[in-house]
Amino acid sequence: MNLEKFVRKNIWDMEAYSAARDLVAKGDYIFLDANENPYGNWNRYPDPLQIDPKTLLSKIKGVKIENMVMGNGSDEVLDLLYRVSCNPKKDNVLSLAPSYGMYYTLACLNDVEFREVLLDDDFDFDPQRLLDKADENSKMIIICSPNNPTGKAFKTDKILTLLKNFSGVVIVDEAYNDFADEESCIKYLKDFDNLVVIQTFSKAWGLASLRAGVGYMSKELAAIINKVKMPYNMDGFTQKSLNEKMLDLDGFEKTVKLLVSERERLIKNLSTLSYIEKIYSSDANFFMIKTAKHKELQDFVLKNGIILRSRHSMPKCQNCIRITVGTPEQNDLLFEVMKKFSA
Ligand SMILES: Cc1ncc(COP(=O)(O)O)c(C=O)c1O
Known part of the structure; x- marks a missing residue:
């Protein structure tokens, strides 16, 4: 160059x-x-x-x-x-x-x-x-x-x-x-x-x-x-x-492994929810879900104390919400809250 x-x-x-x-x-x-x-x-x-x-x-x-x-x-x-x-x-x-x-x-x-x-x-x-x-x-x-x-x-x-x-x-x-x-x-x-x-x-x-x-x-x-x-x-x-x-490289590797396995566990749990049209596979510590009720879902989850990120306004991301993988307890809580949401 x-x-x-x-x-x-x-x-x-x-x-x-x-x-x-x-x-x-x-x-x-x-x-x-x-x-x-x-x-x-x-x-x-x-x-x-x-x-x-x-x-x-x-x-x-x-x-x-x-x-x-x-x-x-x-x-x-x-x-x-x-x-x-x-x-x-x-x-x-x-x-x-x-x-x-x-x-x-x-x-x-x-x-x-x-x-x-x-x-x-x-x-x-x-x-x-x-x-x-x-x-x-x-x-x-x-x-x-x-x-x-x-x-x-x-x-x-x-x-x-x-x-x-x-x-x-x-x-x-x-x-x-x-x-x-x-x-x-x-x-x-x-x-x-x-x-x-x-x-x-x-x-x-x-x-x-x-x-x-x-x-x-x-x-x-x-x-x-x-x-x-x-x-x-x-x-x-x-x-x-x-x-x-x-x-502390061991600690670093442990955290990464845990977050990756939590990502897959959360994706598996959320895939049982019928109002989610699509869950995109991910190589990161977050993933996107697609649902026509993205706005209502985001508001419902927020009322329960959890912030998610709407990506609906981004190109190719219509109806999408981005979810960051949390601790196992946070991910369980998110799943419980999302189970209660009726589309
Ligand atoms: C792709 C990407 N690059 C860079 C950053 C910013 O990183 P930093 O906190 O090091 O400024 C982010 C933060 O969300 C990101 O998503």
Whole structure:
């Protein structure tokens, strides 16, 4: 990929903000350089390059630290990709519909044209249709896999077709990949310098409140994004908490297994309810159901203290409600409440 063509000229040309601490090796210094208060536990600025959590991630994911960008949630990493590459009012970004709404929101925020290709009735897509919509101002194609809100993971060969035939960056948002059988695209990073894989700590890791996401990409692109991001975009408490969480891989795997088995158990239970026309299979920690009484059902469930997400207004999702898998007790309660609903 021609990185200079991908990156906006002002960003390509700019020099990174630098702090005095960036210029010295890690060590036990007296810090009189950054106007901090010398007293307290959280008085020091955090590591701008998040080396400790990246070191653990590197071991877990088999990706080098230089290939990573960490953000205040993966939403921030996505926003940085837009800001680094897209010239407002000129460039465009392609994605699928329905998909995660933030891709469109970020396009609006950055004044970038957003081109969508509708999924087919099986919630799948033909890569050629995305490629046909691209032109010389198309900077990125964003694929969410497993997709939100459909829950479906796309076959890797479709993503490979995009990577081989698109001159910009292909972003694969793998927020829900830990729940899927489909392998992560991380393993293709070595073959494609136009691949960016986005993952988050908000779903399988259970740390949505901390705001932590990661982008895996070529070291050249990572260096550009790391130069542009706010220096202290991930606070010290978050970095410390990520380190602790990543030491408990057994706990992580247990939670993922439990949520996947609960997903299947809840789907099985709900499939006995005759007013549900369809339950879509899922590779994520949520799934969609279809019922003509979606509005009434949502209101009924809410009256019983449970919030579900209507996706009725999204393309191809008429009459659909998205259900997130909860604890076994929460899932039992939802089933009991939904049993009482008479369509
Ligand atoms: C597909 C997808 N990507 C990214 C995110 C946001 O993740 P984060 O909490 O890391 O910003 C979400 C959140 O719902 C999502 O569904």
